[in-house]
Amino acid sequence: MSRGEPMSDSAPFFSSDSEAEGPEDQGTAMxxxxxxEESPSGVSRGRALVIVFVLCYINLLNYMDRFTVAGVLPDxxxxxxxxxxxxxxxxxxxxxxxxxxxxxxxxxxxxxxRKYIMxxxxxxxxxxxxxxxxxxxxxxxxxxxxxxxxxxxEASYSTIAPTIIADLYVKSKRTNMLSIFxxxxxxxxxxxxxxxxxxxxxxxxxxxxxRVTPGLGLIAVLLLLFVVKEPKRGAVEARPxxxxxQTSWLADxxxxxxxxxxxxSTFGFTAVAFVTGSLALWAPTFLFRxxxxxxxxxxxxxxxxxxxxxxxxxxxxxVTGVLGVASGVQVSRQLRKKTxxxxxxxxxxxxxxxxxxxxLAIMFAQASTVATYVFIFFGETxxxxxxxxxxxxxxxxxxxxxxxxxxxxxIVVSHLLGDAGSPYLIGVISDSLRKNDSxxxxxxxxxxxxxxxxxxxxxxxAFFLGTAVYIExxxxxxxxxxxxxxxxxxxxxxxxxxxxxxxxxI
Numbered sequence: 001m002s003r004g005e006p007m008s009d010s011a012p013f014f015s016s017d018s019e020a021e022g023p024e025d026q027g028t029a030m031x032x033x034x035x036x037e038e039s040p041s042g043v044s045r046g047r048a049l050v051i052v053f054v055l056c057y058i059n060l061l062n063y064m065d066r067f068t069v070a071g072v073l074p075d076x077x078x079x080x081x082x083x084x085x086x087x088x089x090x091x092x093x094x095x096x097x098x099x100x101x102x103x104x105x106x107x108x109x110x111x112x113x114r115k116y117i118m119x120x121x122x123x124x125x126x127x128x129x130x131x132x133x134x135x136x137x138x139x140x141x142x143x144x145x146x147x148x149x150x151x152x153x154e155a156s157y158s159t160i161a162p163t164i165i166a167d168l169y170v171k172s173k174r175t176n177m178l179s180i181f182x183x184x185x186x187x188x189x190x191x192x193x194x195x196x197x198x199x200x201x202x203x204x205x206x207x208x209x210x211r212v213t214p215g216l217g218l219i220a221v222l223l224l225l226f227v228v229k230e231p232k233r234g235a236v237e238a239r240p241x242x243x244x245x246q247t248s249w250l251a252d253x254x255x256x257x258x259x260x261x262x263x264x265s266t267f268g269f270t271a272v273a274f275v276t277g278s279l280a281l282w283a284p285t286f287l288f289r290x291x292x293x294x295x296x297x298x299x300x301x302x303x304x305x306x307x308x309x310x311x312x313x314x315x316x317x318x319v320t321g322v323l324g325v326a327s328g329v330q331v332s333r334q335l336r337k338k339t340x341x342x343x344x345x346x347x348x349x350x351x352x353x354x355x356x357x358x359x360l361a362i363m364f365a366q367a368s369t370v371a372t373y374v375f376i377f378f379g380e381t382x383x384x385x386x387x388x389x390x391x392x393x394x395x396x397x398x399x400x401x402x403x404x405x406x407x408x409x410x411i412v413v414s415h416l417l418g419d420a421g422s423p424y425l426i427g428v429i430s431d432s433l434r435k436n437d438s439x440x441x442x443x444x445x446x447x448x449x450x451x452x453x454x455x456x457x458x459x460x461x462a463f464f465l466g467t468a469v470y471i472e473x474x475x476x477x478x479x480x481x482x483x484x485x486x487x488x489x490x491x492x493x494x495x496x497x498x499x500x501x502x503x504x505x506i
Contacts, residue, residue, distance in 0.1 A: 042232045048168040051228050052177050055161045056184050058122065058220045062154055063188030064195065065129055065213040066094070069147070070281045071196030071310040074288055075206040080140045084446065088427030091281045092420055093144050098151030099415035102159050106408025107249055109160040110401060118157050119224045125153020126217030133210035159411060163403045166395045167231040172333070175392050179329045182387040186321015186380075193284060193314025233400050252405045260470035261344075261397045262406060264463050268347060269390045270414040271460020275358070275383060275453045277419020278426050283376070284310040286446050290365040290372070293443040316377055324350075324384025332389055340475075341468040343389050348464035350385035355457040357382065362450050366443070383457070393467070397474040399481045426450060 043051065069076065069090055077087055108117055132146035162181065169177050196209040203209075247255075256262055287309040328346055335342035357379035364371040398406040429449035434441045 043168060043229050047229060048231075051168065052165060052180060054220075054223045054227050055164065056181050057223070058118075058157060059161065059181055060184035060188035060191070061213060061216050061220055062157060063185050064192040065125070065150070065217075066154070067189045067192030067280055068196035068209050068213065070284060071193035071314065072200045072206040072209050073281065073285050075200060076143075077285075079137060079206065080143075082140060084427035084430045085424065086140070086427075087285075088281065088424035089144060090147055091277060091423035093148040094151045095277065095415045095420035096151070097148040098155045098158075099412045099420055101152055101155040102408040102411035102415075103405070104408075105156045105159045106404040106406075106411075109163060109404035109408075110252075113230055114160045114164060114404075115224050115228045115230055118160055119221050121153040121156025122217055122221050122224070123153075124156075125150050126214040126221075128153065129210055129217070130214040133207045135207075155411070159408045160404055162391055162395065162407060163233075163400075164228075164231060166403060167233050167400065174395065175329060175333070175388065178391050178395075179325055179388040182391060183322055183325050185387055186324065186384050187318050189280060190314040190316070190318030190321065193310045193317065197284075197310035197314070247401070249405065252402045253409070256398065256402065256406055256409055259397060259474055261467050261474035262394060262410075264467040264470065265344065265347070265390055265393050266410045266413050267417075268344075268351070268460045268463035268467060269386065269410065270418040271351060271456050271463065272383065272386050272390070273414040273418030274422045274456045275354070275460075278422045278450065278453050279358075279380075280419075281423040282426055282446065282450060284313045286362075286365065286443075286450060287313060287369075287372070289439070289443040289446060291369065293366065293439050294369070312373065313376070316373065317380060320377055320380035321384045324381045325388050327381070328385030329388050331385070340472045343393050344464045344467035344471055347386045347389055347393075348461045348468070350382045350461075351457045351464065352461035354379050354382040355454045355461070358457060359451065359454040362447055362454070365447060393471070397471070397478050399478055422456075426452070 073087060073090075076082075076090070080086075105117060105121070128146050128149040132143055132150070135143040135146070162178065165177050165181060166174060168174075195212055196206075199212060200206040200209045291309060328350060332342050332346045335346060339345070357375045361372050361375035361379055364375060394406055394410060395403060426446075426449045429452070430445040432445075433448055434445035
């Protein structure tokens with residue numbers, strides 16, 4: 001597709017006739033709708049709401065699958081006989097494949113039918129997850145490989161889904177729908193710990209924990225194919241597709257790199273990803289080792305390890321996620337009445353308040369399990385305040401035709417510098433600090449390595465404070481964006497003169 005060609009959802013990527021209506025057909029359809037159902041996106045209000053809930057279900061399943069492994073990590077370590085460094089690789093290989101393929105799906109998502117891209121990705125992810133549950137004891141590398149391939153499928157969804165919501169709603173309604181969508185992140189993560197640990201406990205085999213999400217993934221694919229309808233890009237923002245011209249991928253990247261709000265908020269979100277990735281993989285294991293060190297749990301000597309810590313941590317993650325996302329959106333909404341910089345300021349406050357609670361949770365683990373869980377509760381609540389707000393910032397400082405690419409770029413940067421390396425880094429530091437294999441040093445080494453999370457949270461808060469400086473300017477630029485017309489040559493007195501197309505009457 002050439003530069004300057006209008007964006008269209010009727011691009012030839014398995015598009016159905018119903019989703020590729022011409023202007024005349026669209027006008028007729030709109031005229032036949034009831035006034036309360038009319039929408040420039042081409043999707044009725046009722047169906048738009050159903051689409052959001054379908055996407056929310058898939059997002060919940062996405063994160064549930066992602067953190068099932070963390071819920072049974074002590075079992076996996078015992079089964080394969082691996083170190084903390086090798087355990088950290090399970091999350092790292094997944095995130096690496098996820099982030100490197102995100103730009104590919106971002107490019108496709110800005111140009112082709114999004115629901116078919118997501119359907120193919122989710123089908124692939126479900127099949128690979130099922131295959132990973134049959135990994136034999138002698139082949140840990142096979143589990144690493146399949147976890148890496150799972151990232152391929154998840155990249156196809158996470159990059160594209162928020163842009164569909166952006167094409168269905170604007171302003172406060174968009175924020176509300178994104179809140180619903182991002183509730184699924186902490187809730188899905190918590191369910192991953194809970195379902196993983198409990199299925200493993202019931203079956204006395206951690207492999208069964210990985211066989212739950214593939215069946216649910218099949219339901220997700222059917223919902224995408226038969227319920228979700230592709231909305232028109234940018235139409236709901238009173239900027240119809242015939243005014244939005246697709247530019248080259250390099251031009252998109254160049255424009256995004258000059259968008260200070262986007263770049264700084266991406267670096268701030270990188271800190272969120274670093275902390276979240278570290279806690280997601282290591283918190284249940286850290287709590288289990290603390291309990292063993294304190295004499296509250298028996299060591300993992302049998303085929304199945306005690307899973308109550310994963311269950312409690314998963315429950316806390318679900319509750320704090322709902323509270324954090326809801327409170328973050330509500331505080332931001334109230335603060336917007338006083339300042340247009342409310343969103344980045346709330347994100348900054350969330351991270352800066354999260355840091356001391358994480359520090360206290362890590363240090364109190366040896367003295368009081370109850371105090372540790374209380375501090376984790378508050379730390380995760382403040383950390384979760386960022387999810388929906390960061391997504392909303394991206395959507396209103398980036399024009400519609402570049403949003404999938406922006407989502408992909410944010411995924412690459414935040415994961416490359418965040419949770420792609422943080423679980424592995426925590427494991428490496430833990431192994432390097434460990435003086436022997438006693439229960440004391442298994443706990444102490446992981447405790448000291450996890451203190452890095454509190455420091456990174458403070459750095460992330462500083463990036464969001466920087467975002468607040470530029471947010472008003474970049475939002476105004478995105479809202480008033482108009483593509484530059486390609487010049488054409490017009491004869492004048494025997495000479496060629498370059499003038500804008502808009503100044504020529506045809």
